[in-house]
Amino acid sequence: MGGRTINVLNVAEKPSVAKSVATILSRNQGLRIREGRSRYNKIFEFSYSIRGQPCHMLVTSVTGHLMELEFDERYRKWHSCDPAELYHAPVRKYVPEDKKDIRRTLEEEARRCQWLVLWLDCDREGENIAFEVIEVCAAVNRHLILKRARFSALIDREIHEAVQNLVEPNQWFADAVDARQEIDLRIGASFTRFQTMLLRDAFAMDSVTDDKNLVLSYGPCQFPTLGFIVERYWEIQSHEPEEFWTINCSHRSDEGLATFNWMRGNMFDYTSAVIIYEMCVEEPTATVTNVRHHERLKYPPHPLNTIELEKRASRYFRMSSEQTMKVAEELYQAGFISYPRTETDTFPSRTDLHTIVEEQQGHPDWGSYAQRLLDSGAGLWRNPSSGGHDDKAHPPIQPTKFSTGESGWREEHWKLYELVVRHFLACVSQPAVGAETIIELDIAGELFSASGRVILAKNYLDVYRFESWGGSMIPPYVVGQQFIPTALTLDSGVTRPPPLLSEADLLSCMDKEGIGTDATMHDHIKKLLDRFYATKDTNMRFTPTNLGESLVMGYDDMGYKLWKPYLRAVMERDMKAVSEGAKSKAEVLASSLQQMKACFLDARLNKVKLFEAMEVFFERSNRSGGDEQHVAGEVVRRCGLCQEEDMVLKRKPDGNFMVGCLGFPQCRNAIWLPGPVSEAAVTTNICNICTPGPVYKIQFKFRLLEIPPNYNANHLGCIGGCDETLIQLIEICGTGSRMPARGRGPTAPSSNGYQSNTRQGSCIYCQETGHSSSGCPSQLSVSRNARSRGMNHHNEGTSVSCSTCGTPCALRTANTANNRGRKFYSCPSRDCNFFVWEDSVNNGTGGSSLGSNTGRTSNASRNSGRGRGNRGGLHAAATAFVSATGDPVSGRRCFVCGDPSHFANGCPNRGT
DNA sequence: GCAAGGTC
Numbered sequence: 012m013g014g015r016t017i018n019v020l021n022v023a024e025k026p027s028v029a030k031s032v033a034t035i036l037s038r039n040q041g042l043r044i045r046e047g048r049s050r051y052n053k054i055f056e057f058s059y060s061i062r063g064q065p066c067h068m069l070v071t072s073v074t075g076h077l078m079e080l081e082f083d084e085r086y087r088k089w090h091s092c093d094p095a096e097l098y099h100a101p102v103r104k105y106v107p108e109d110k111k112d113i114r115r116t117l118e119e120e121a122r123r124c125q126w127l128v129l130w131l132d133c134d135r136e137g138e139n140i141a142f143e144v145i146e147v148c149a150a151v152n153r154h155l156i157l158k159r160a161r162f163s164a165l166i167d168r169e170i171h172e173a174v175q176n177l178v179e180p181n182q183w184f185a186d187a188v189d190a191r192q193e194i195d196l197r198i199g200a201s202f203t204r205f206q207t208m209l210l211r212d213a214f215a216m217d218s219v220t221d222d223k224n225l226v227l228s229y230g231p232c233q234f235p236t237l238g239f240i241v242e243r244y245w246e247i248q249s250h251e252p253e254e255f256w257t258i259n260c261s262h263r264s265d266e267g268l269a270t271f272n273w274m275r276g277n278m279f280d281y282t283s284a285v286i287i288y289e290m291c292v293e294e295p296t297a298t299v300t301n302v303r304h305h306e307r308l309k310y311p312p313h314p315l316n317t318i319e320l321e322k323r324a325s326r327y328f329r330m331s332s333e334q335t336m337k338v339a340e341e342l343y344q345a346g347f348i349s350y351p352r353t354e355t356d357t358f359p360s361r362t363d364l365h366t367i368v369e370e371q372q373g374h375p376d377w378g379s380y381a382q383r384l385l386d387s388g389a390g391l392w393r394n395p396s397s398g399g400h401d402d403k404a405h406p407p408i409q410p411t412k413f414s415t416g417e418s419g420w421r422e423e424h425w426k427l428y429e430l431v432v433r434h435f436l437a438c439v440s441q442p443a444v445g446a447e448t449i450i451e452l453d454i455a456g457e458l459f460s461a462s463g464r465v466i467l468a469k470n471y472l473d474v475y476r477f478e479s480w481g482g483s484m485i486p487p488y489v490v491g492q493q494f495i496p497t498a499l500t501l502d503s504g505v506t507r508p509p510p511l512l513s514e515a516d517l518l519s520c521m522d523k524e525g526i527g528t529d530a531t532m533h534d535h536i537k538k539l540l541d542r543f544y545a546t547k548d549t550n551m552r553f554t555p556t557n558l559g560e561s562l563v564m565g566y567d568d569m570g571y572k573l574w575k576p577y578l579r580a581v582m583e584r585d586m587k588a589v590s591e592g593a594k595s596k597a598e599v600l601a602s603s604l605q606q607m608k609a610c611f612l613d614a615r616l617n618k619v620k621l622f623e624a625m626e627v628f629f630e631r632s633n634r635s636g637g638d639e640q641h642v643a644g645e646v647v648r649r650c651g652l653c654q655e656e657d658m659v660l661k662r663k664p665d666g667n668f669m670v671g672c673l674g675f676p677q678c679r680n681a682i683w684l685p686g687p688v689s690e691a692a693v694t695t696n697i698c699n700i701c702t703p704g705p706v707y708k709i710q711f712k713f714r715l716l717e718i719p720p721n722y723n724a725n726h727l728g729c730i731g732g733c734d735e736t737l738i739q740l741i742e743i744c745g746t747g748s749r750m751p752a753r754g755r756g757p758t759a760p761s762s763n764g765y766q767s768n769t770r771q772g773s774c775i776y777c778q779e780t781g782h783s784s785s786g787c788p789s790q791l792s793v794s795r796n797a798r799s800r801g802m803n804h805h806n807e808g809t810s811v812s813c814s815t816c817g818t819p820c821a822l823r824t825a826n827t828a829n830n831r832g833r834k835f836y837s838c839p840s841r842d843c844n845f846f847v848w849e850d851s852v853n854n855g856t857g858g859s860s861l862g863s864n865t866g867r868t869s870n871a872s873r874n875s876g877r878g879r880g881n882r883g884g885l886h887a888a889a890t891a892f893v894s895a896t897g898d899p900v901s902g903r904r905c906f907v908c909g910d911p912s913h914f915a916n917g918c919p920n921r922g923t
Numbered sequence: 924g925c926a927a928g929g930t931c
Contacts, residue, residue: 024929024930025929025930025931026930026931049931050931051930051931052931073929073930074929074930074931075928075929075930075931076928076929076930077929079928080926082925088924089924089925094925097925109931132929136928136929137929139928139929140928140929188928191927191928192926192927192928194926195926195927195928196925196926196927197926198926199925199926199927200925200926201925202925202926203924203925203926204924204925207924207925224924225924226924226925228924228925228926229925229926230925230926230927231926231927232926232927233926233927340930340931344931352929352930527927527928528927528928528929530928530929530930531927531928531929534927534928535927
């Protein structure tokens with residue numbers, strides 16, 4: 012090799028990498044810097060030798076993608092074409108306006124170079140950007156020789172090795188991204204245009220926003236993210252509290268107080284709990300059966316990556332992920348922390364951890380801790396653990412410059428810098444050490460246990476002030492020791508639904524299901540807020556808006572998983588196949604676009620489902636103009652709800668029949684007819700049972716294949732409530748409509764149009780289990796108006812407000828073994844524990860068998876939902892069997908009625 | 924006026 016000097020154009024993904032590469036390769040010798048056409052992307056120049064070839068090196072950068080994908084001009088305008096055409100409309104890549112100056116720099120420099128070396132990040136997106144750079148440069152210099160530098164970190168050895176071992180750019184990687192971009196664009200644009208144009212003007216959405224240009228966007232990342240929020244919301248709505256019982260024991264001695272928990276945990280059968288409890292009270296002597304001591308370690312966190320930074324900032328400082336990334340970016344730009352967009356939670360082995368700690372020694376708050384870390388005699392140092400993720404591009408987030416705070420910093424800068432530093436110091440520290448004691452008791456054959464913990468060494472907890480480790484003292488006990496408990500109580504509680512999703516929960520869901528990347532997750536969350544699909548409360552928890560819930564409900568009723576993460580997962584698999592050469596880009600594009608187009612066309616055919624879902628929450632707008640004309644039909648009877656208009660038989664555009672009030676949308680009385688109806692016509696035959704009359708009978712024809720064999724295809728039926736055949740067919744086959752019930756849990760099947768109607772054992776009208784549909788008090792007529800926000804299918808009114816927080820409480824129906832059918836009010840607010848049985852409100856006792864309105868489980872037990880065996884706190888629950896003197900033995904009396912002449916299991920007043 | 928992905 013050797014010979015005359017060649018010009019080499021080096022291009023990095025961002026200015027900071029260009030600077031690092033240039034600094035490392037030039038060894039800071041003879042490095043010249045000049046301006047490019049764009050403000051941020053400088054050009055570095057120096058001499059270098061690649062495998063003996065003398066080179067004049069020019070190092071510059073882009074800022075991420077240089078190009079965007081867009082439809083051809085003819086398809087840009089929303090009304091320019093049918094959205095279905097967007098699945099095959101021509102697309103092209105172009106350099107957007109704000110990137111044109113970068114393109115000019117590349118063109119100008121490429122003209123005078125012989126080689127182009129691509130220093131883009133070594134991931135799929137980076138490879139794709141590499142080809143964008145190639146496209147621009149090769150267009151002005153056909154003779155350019157193209158090379159790719161592969162590096163995994165910006166350190167000397169890696170960079171020098173990379174430049175001496177240049178490889179070919181990887182077309183497969185770039186193709187995978189091309190496919191992803193095209194699929195995202197076509198699906199996103201087609202569904203967004205479709206649902207925006209369909210719904211925006213059809214419904215009065217002033218309650219959502221005054222913005223007349225509201226866009227109802229659909230995206231393969233934003234919708235699954237919304238789906239997580241809605242799903243949790245539904246789970247909460249459909250939660251049925253279950254009453255449970257547990258025995259608590261406490262013992263106060265000169266040494267202090269010990270609280271023992273029943274080892275059976277929570278028992279859901281009242282009678283069994285009472286019987287066991289009475290056995291304990293009859294023989295209350297406690298014998299200590301076991302005393303165990305052992306050492307416990309609490310480990311520091313793994314090195315910090317983006318998602319953990321976002322989650323922790325949300326938990327510790329209540330910062331949104333979007334805000335966190337903005338502030339982290341600013342700290343990064345100013346050089347205080349390392350690159351904040353990283354998946355890596357493992358320090359590369361060559362990281363000089365000691366130097367980073369040394370830099371922090373002078374800090375007034377954590378400087379002395381840093382000094383202790385460096386003192387080998389203190390034994391505080393520990394080599395950091397590995398979280399097991401490495402994106403091969405960036406290290407974990409760590410401090411890169413010492414600061415005691417800068418004049419331009421806001422509170423968020425302070426907090427985030429402190430988090431990054433303390434997190435780093437924690438990572439290289441020993442775990443906290445605790446001594447735990449567990450004491451086990453036997454009372455009448457029942458086992459109880461208590462535990463205590465003493466922290467022996469705080470270690471990393473000294474610097475990581477965001478975490479704590481509760482220590483609780485427990486008096487000493489010895490095996491064989493006996494005592495009479497100070498209190499032995501039978502306490503009750505009810506299971507609580509899980510909480511709304513927090514921002515940290517949401518990020519975890521997205522991470523787990525592969526929705527978005529660490530650099531974009533916060534964007535998707537913000538988009539949901541910007542689009543009015545969800546709101547975030549002061550506790551950083553997300554609730555879907557009516558709009559968000561309607562959209563998910565609509566697609567769910569079509570039976571589509573468009574709001575689930577599967578679509579993205581399939582796409583991710585396809586991308587992987589393309590990047591490995593197992594499938595071609597064209598293959599993946601053709602198959603997934605064909606599938607998505609079919610899905611789109613089908614969704615459009617079923618658009619009535621979206622309408623119905625929207626009708627649950629929104630009034631029809633006058634502007635609707637009749638996109639969804641209801642065909643006027645024949646009168647069946649007078650509307651019993653508004654008593655002003657007639658109910659008429661209609662066939663919906665999807666082919667299903669219903670009887671609806673002509674007063675729609677003011678009156679929403681509607682009766683949905685069985686799905687298998689193929690024809691229906693109102694006759695002059697008047698039902699002689701149903702009142703108020705007249706109710707005209709309808710001649711039905713059913714599709715034989717869709718109904719059970721013992722039913723006839725032809726049926727003269729009545730919709731007034733007397734017709735068992737009709738009721739049974741609706742129960743068996745479902746209606747053509749979505750059901751009035753919400754609160755569907757994740758287990759609800761939805762593979763066919765009838766799924767929500769075929770659940771066993773519950774009434775199809777009101778979804779309650781206490782009666783069958785033929786005995787439903789609402790009969791066939793269900794007012795869709797009742798299905799408003801915040802009321803689930805158990806709601807019967809909102810006449811009680813929470814005495815704790817004032818929130819109106821829904822009246823619901825219990826479905827527990829002991830209280831089936833019994834009504835109760837419970838506060839919908841997450842942090843409120845208000846609960847009261849309706850009968851105790853009505854008879855003026857104000858309390859319930861739970862002893863008080865606050866007999867709730869604690870926060871700690873909520874996450875487990877129906878958590879059998881959960882030991883959540885029950886401290887405020889009924890205290891049933893402790894005498895005034897504190898001696899349980901002398902105070903023996905029936906738990907149920909208080910009579911000392913018998914126990915609860917023989918009580919004549921006890922319910923079953 | 925649509926997506927998601929880079930990054931400033």
